[in-house]
Amino acid sequence: MDTPSDVLHRVFGYDSFRAGQQEIIDHVVDGGDALVLMPTGGGKSLCYQIPALVRRGVGVVISPLIALMQDQVDALRALGVRAGFLNSTQGFDERQLVESEFLAGELDLLYLAPERLRLEATLRLLGKGDISVFAIDEAHCVAQWGHDFRPDYLELSKLRELWPDVPRIALTATATPATHAEISSRLGLDQARHFVAGFDRPNIHYRITAKSEPKRQLLEFLREEHQGDSGIVYCLSRSSVEKIAEFLNDNGIAAVPYHAGLDAATRAHHQARFLREDGLIVVATIAFGMGIDKPDVRFVAHLDLPKSVEGYYQETGRAGRDGLPATAWMAYGLQDVVQHRRMALEGDDAHRRRQVLHLDAMLALCETVSCRRVMLLDYFGQQGSQPCGNCDTCQTPPESWDGTVAAQKVLSAVWRLANERRQKFGVGQVVDILLGKKTAKVLQHGHDTLKVFGVGADLGNAEWHGVVRQLLAQGLLAVESDYGALVLTEASSAVLKGERQVLLRRDTLRPARAKVSSPA
Ligand code: ADP
Ligand code: ZN
Secondary structure: OOOOHHHHHHOOOOOOOOOOOOHHHHHOOOOEEEEOOOOOOOOHHOOOOHHHHHOOOOEEEEOOHHHHHHHHHHHHHHOOEEEEEEEOOOOOOOHHHHHHHHOOOOOEEEOOOOOHOOHHHHHHHHHHHOEEEEEEEHHHHOOOOOOOOOOHHHHHHHHHHOOOOOOEEEOOOOOOOHHHHHHHHHOOOOOOOOEEOOOOOOOOOEEEOOOOOOOHHHHHHHHHHHOOOOEEOOOOOHHHHHHHHHHHHHHHEEEEEEEEOHHHHHHHHHHHHHOOOOOEEEEEEOOOOOOOOOOEEEEEEEEOOOOOOHHHHHOOOOOOOOOOEEEEEEEEEEHHHHHHHHOOOOOOOHHHHHHHHHHHHHHHHHHHHOOOOHHHHHOOOOOOOOOOEEHHHHHHOEEEEEEHHHHHHHHHHHHHHHHHHOOOOOOOHHHHHHHHHHHHHHHOOOOOHHOOOOOOOOOOOOHHHHHHHHHHHHEEEEEHHOOOOEEEEEHHHHHOOOOOOOEOOOOOOOHHHHOOOOOO
């Protein structure tokens, strides 16, 4: 039998494993389940491709990236790997061919779109074959708590019941501890070993700046720092994508637009140009980028605020995959916040609360007074790193104020609710209590008799929301699942006992937040 290193050298032509790969591969080859968190570009694919080649049978890969399956399969075939895929873009004959190859044991890897598993026929087909491993790519799609939920992924809970003896490996590049836990429970991966590879991308310089004149700011950024470089500029709307692409071309910078409103041929053409040409810029909505493997993207610029930290991390992670210096630059302004809040109000309650929390975390990253990288790593559960020296807040520390007393007020309100009343409430009620507002809900629960009632008259409603947001961001408060209830964390007590100072950034977002705050 080939060893994993044999396959690495002979099939893929690489000298050595990257950090984490070998351990994961060995574990899966031995038949163990695995949950893998590894940043974009870290080398997740080999973690299931090699076990599929080493173990007997066909490796089945569940992936939502239907548009990329053909490319992935072609690339594998070019290496001599017998790969195929099944998804809705195929005709009957093509599907038949792949199915017969699968049954004849003539495949090493079969890529499958998740919606295929809804079909009895697919399950029957898989049942007749010999499966070596199930790989669940982009596993965060199973988590409703995450930022990219796909209902079809819920079907994947079947795999364990139907194939209890086939090892499963779930992989994702973005998962907070909460998402991580949800992936594990939804997929029944309680026996799985968890592998968390370093989320740090030390070669990426992070910079977030206030938006005043976005076009001019972008132009200045490109001319001063990225003349002639390849990069991606993300915008929220299709119309701003078009406008910015045109603006750059008018200013002598080669750029092409990319968004879901363009026809497939144009999109494919622009994507191919970006991959092939040097120094071309793609101006895009978030429709662009999943699965794109271009090593020398020198910058990712955001002209609008991403919806979540997961999204931000994933999008900026497309820069500097070759390990050379790259920049993640963003300009964000009040208008973005207003727009996101409005968008976040759509959908059902749980969805809305989730969106708001994701947005709050994103804003907190924008507003942090400490190292952005430390905060990003914290967010993904990698605590305890040192300030990086390669982000804007490290290089030019922002203005901050001593928010220790304000923090104590918030935390003691949460503490009193929990300990005196055995209750948990969201940010709205906590702030109303601090402000001493006798709303119906405050009176109904008798919260006007709490000791902290009215102790926060020194700040306004929006400022308190800002304080809470930043406490969440600093891990001094936590939110319990998607209900939005605030709870204390282990770190809270040091603040309550006066042992820890809390620095808060001046809340530049105050005016707009006040305008859009909920009618409560
Ligand atoms: P991910 O899925 O984690 O974003 P990929 O699996 O696409 O990352 O890998 C990113 C790039 O790194 C690919 O070009 C891949 O061929 C390359 N790569 C992966 N593992 C190794 C390795 N051990 N040695 C050299 N290159 C590798
Ligand atoms: Zn830093």
